[in-house]
Amino acid sequence: MIYLxxxxxxxxxxxxxxxxxxxxxxxxxxxxxSHSMARKARRAIDDARDILAETLGCRAQEIIYTSGGxxxxxxxxxxxxxxxxxxxxxxxTEHHAVLEPTETIGGQIAKVNPDGSLDLNHLADLLxxxxxxxxxxxVNGETxxxxxxxxxxxxIKELAPNALLHTDAVQGFPWLDIxxxxxxxxxxxxAAHKFGGPKGIGVLxxxxxxxxxxxxLGGGQEQGIRSGTQDVAGIVxxxxxxxxxxxxxxxxxxxxxxxxxxxxxxxxxxxGSYETGVSRNSNxxxxxxxxxxxxxxxxxDQIESEALLFLLEQENILASAASSCSSGAQDPSHxxxxxxxxxxxxxGSLRLSLGYKTSETDIQKALEVxxxxxxxxxxxxx
Amino acid sequence: MxxxxxxxxxxxxxxxxxxxxAVLIKEGFDVTGVTMKLWGxxxxxxxxxxxxxxxxxxxxxxxxIPHHVFNFGDEFDTHxxxxxxxAHAIGETPNPCIECNRHIKFDKLFRRAHALGFDLLATGHHxxxxxxxxxxxxxxxxxxxxxxxYVLHMLNQDQLQKLRFPIGTMTKKHVREIAxxxxxxxxxxxxxxxxCFISRTKGGRQLxxxxxxxxxxxxxxxxxxxxxxxxxxxxxxxxxxxxxxxxSGETNxxxxxxxxxxxxxxxxxxxxxxFCQQTPIANLHWVGEADHGTLHVxxxxxxxxxxxxxxxxxxxEEPHMKVAPGQSIVFYKNNTVVGSAIAKxx
Numbered sequence: 001m002i003y004l005x006x007x008x009x010x011x012x013x014x015x016x017x018x019x020x021x022x023x024x025x026x027x028x029x030x031x032x033x034s035h036s037m038a039r040k041a042r043r044a045i046d047d048a049r050d051i052l053a054e055t056l057g058c059r060a061q062e063i064i065y066t067s068g069g070x071x072x073x074x075x076x077x078x079x080x081x082x083x084x085x086x087x088x089x090x091x092x093t094e095h096h097a098v099l100e101p102t103e104t105i106g107g108q109i110a111k112v113n114p115d116g117s118l119d120l121n122h123l124a125d126l127l128x129x130x131x132x133x134x135x136x137x138x139v140n141g142e143t144x145x146x147x148x149x150x151x152x153x154x155x156i157k158e159l160a161p162n163a164l165l166h167t168d169a170v171q172g173f174p175w176l177d178i179x180x181x182x183x184x185x186x187x188x189x190x191a192a193h194k195f196g197g198p199k200g201i202g203v204l205x206x207x208x209x210x211x212x213x214x215x216x217l218g219g220g221q222e223q224g225i226r227s228g229t230q231d232v233a234g235i236v237x238x239x240x241x242x243x244x245x246x247x248x249x250x251x252x253x254x255x256x257x258x259x260x261x262x263x264x265x266x267x268x269x270x271x272g273s274y275e276t277g278v279s280r281n282s283n284x285x286x287x288x289x290x291x292x293x294x295x296x297x298x299x300x301d302q303i304e305s306e307a308l309l310f311l312l313e314q315e316n317i318l319a320s321a322a323s324s325c326s327s328g329a330q331d332p333s334h335x336x337x338x339x340x341x342x343x344x345x346x347x348g349s350l351r352l353s354l355g356y357k358t359s360e361t362d363i364q365k366a367l368e369v370x371x372x373x374x375x376x377x378x379x380x381x382x
Numbered sequence: 383m384x385x386x387x388x389x390x391x392x393x394x395x396x397x398x399x400x401x402x403x404a405v406l407i408k409e410g411f412d413v414t415g416v417t418m419k420l421w422g423x424x425x426x427x428x429x430x431x432x433x434x435x436x437x438x439x440x441x442x443x444x445x446x447i448p449h450h451v452f453n454f455g456d457e458f459d460t461h462x463x464x465x466x467x468x469a470h471a472i473g474e475t476p477n478p479c480i481e482c483n484r485h486i487k488f489d490k491l492f493r494r495a496h497a498l499g500f501d502l503l504a505t506g507h508h509x510x511x512x513x514x515x516x517x518x519x520x521x522x523x524x525x526x527x528x529x530x531x532y533v534l535h536m537l538n539q540d541q542l543q544k545l546r547f548p549i550g551t552m553t554k555k556h557v558r559e560i561a562x563x564x565x566x567x568x569x570x571x572x573x574x575x576x577x578c579f580i581s582r583t584k585g586g587r588q589l590x591x592x593x594x595x596x597x598x599x600x601x602x603x604x605x606x607x608x609x610x611x612x613x614x615x616x617x618x619x620x621x622x623x624x625x626x627x628x629x630s631g632e633t634n635x636x637x638x639x640x641x642x643x644x645x646x647x648x649x650x651x652x653x654x655x656x657f658c659q660q661t662p663i664a665n666l667h668w669v670g671e672a673d674h675g676t677l678h679v680x681x682x683x684x685x686x687x688x689x690x691x692x693x694x695x696x697x698x699e700e701p702h703m704k705v706a707p708g709q710s711i712v713f714y715k716n717n718t719v720v721g722s723a724i725a726k727x728x
Binding site: 311330347377 | 451456496499
């Protein structure tokens with residue numbers, strides 16, 4: 001099986017599994033309790049908090065454990081809005097976990113440029129003293145395009161001095177040094193399963209300036225912001241994955257970048273193919289510096305993603321197109337629509353996301369199968 | 383051993399297509415299930431809701447076959463929903479299930495199946511494909527009460543060659559027995575009845591159309607042209623309709639006998655006025671040779687058949703209720719589809 005869907009979920013790391021099994025077998029106390037087993041569990045989640053704080057570039061007290069990226073995003077937006085009121089702005093290419101809460105509270109949507117970067121002029125038009133929160137994802141889940149949070153933060157400071165910056169860094173964690181990349185953000189969401197941790201666990205970092213109203217009441221865990229008994233095994237597994245990811249990130253980037261470049265170069269040599277978020281250097285080479293190393297995202301004309309993905313799966317290659325809806329169908333991409341791609345071309349998108357386990361053989365096999373499948377589908381006209 | 387033929391089964395999440403898949407597995411086919419996501423809006427139990435996708439997926443799990451979901455939402459909007467609304471806008475009564483079969487199941491999905499390397503496509507329709515001397519024909523299902531040949535009348539030879547209706551030879555009772563014997567979780571699921579993209583619980587057809595069409599208010603007139611009532615939405619009236627015309631007439635009931643959106647009128651008449659000797663038609667199509675003898679003619683999905691001859695129009699042997707323009711008219715001989723047409727305005 002050739003797994004090129006790391007942006008959906010990365011393979012669980014061995015370190016994660018070992019850490020979790022150890023907790024599940026031996027550390028079953030409730031971290032809110034007072035006896036020795038409880039204290040042991042409490043110690044486990046606080047040790048994990050220290051590890052995560054280091055990998056995220058924040059203080060341990062700023063970490064709020066959540067059930068994943070979606071909850072972290074919802075908490076950032078609803079929590080801030082409930083605490084501060086005012087207007088929330090997000091970009092048109094955000095994950096639905098940001099877009100839907102923003103739309104629900106009557107927030108504003110900032111446009112993006114055709115290369116996927118935020119339209120700063122439009123953001124400037126929207127920002128004012130009423131703005132309390134701006135939510136801009138660090139890396140887009142479909143295209144792998146990186147946003148320049150520092151410039152965005154400068155603009156916010158100038159035009160909306162009261163506003164906080166939230167970033168969904170879920171797709172950024174495997175590929176970017178988070179302390180540097182999210183330095184200017186007040187709120188940061190991450191999800192463990194994107195970097196080899198378990199599903200159902202994540203973090204919202206709420207830095208000093210952040211003000212959050214709790215979305216979930218009860219026992220007052222996580223400083224009263226997120227009540228509910230913590231998922232000790234999940235948290236420990238997440239910390240193990242985060243540490244391993246941080247330790248090996250640079251080496252992974254150096255190993256994966258040429259594989260991704262080879263994959264993207266060969267796929268874009270197919271007629272009628274369009275790679276998102278790239279530019280041309282003066283020497284004619286493709287510049288992918290605005291994308292994470294693991295992302296190869298190409299649209300093919302006269303192709304329907306669903307049909308292409310089906311053929312790839314027949315050859316044991318697992319990938320995706322846009323985000324999947326709960327039925328399992330591929331929904332038309334709101335990201336590509338916002339970038340100005342027409343619906344037909346957007347319907348032929350292929351997201352190949354590489355990860356820490358992707359090998360050269362995987363890419364060779366993908367390059368044998370994908371062009372062949374595209375030719376076949378174009379011939380049959382479906 | 384001969385390599386098993388690859389067959390794609392359209393699984394709606396209902397009992398019929400579940401059993402269709404089970405039967406094909408037993409017959410030795412290499413079976414893959416697919417559910418089409420057609421409609422993103424609200425629906426009741428129609429084929430498009432997420433819970434039906436889950437049912438289909440769980441049955442595929444039970445049968446241990448692969449299951450995929452294809453999103454044909456754009457095509458469904460273009461070929462089924464929009465024409466449905468447009469037809470109402472000109473006072474016609476369309477049949478969206480037929481258009482879905484024509485454009486989605488037996489065109490889009492049919493081509494997709496071919497492109498993906500499947501030899502055959504199957505559905506859970508109650509109908510049969512019969513080999514006659516002059517080609518393949520659509521025949522009524524074994525279970526006449528459940529027969530769906532009317533909505534499949536448009537299938538051509540190329541399609542029929544690559545299609546299978548595995549439960550067409552079974553009664554519904556037998557279908558449920560098989561589902562029960564295999565403990566399929568759809569065994570007791572109720573049959574779907576209505577237009578899948580219209581939610582009965584959310585205002586039904588009227589609200590659905592009101593959200594998409596500017597309704598024309600108009601007059602209800604009698605056969606002499608005299609106004610006898612007013613009506614809010616001419617587009618909502620169907621030929622033969624009695625209720626909602628704003629005309630009291632318990633002793634002498636009024637029926638809609640004509641709908642004219644352009645002139646914003648609905649003509650109301652007596653039951654006798656509702657009957658006619660001939661029905662004008664368009665898009666006349668014969669499966670094989672034209673047949674001008676007496677045929678059995680059906681004008682709605684689960685309607686009865688009536689004897690008539692076809693000669694540029696339908697000539698009924700006995701006076702027949704007027705057919706709403708836009709309705710499909712299907713001609714049968716010996717329970718076999720021999721031709722079809724679309725009803726035109728009188």
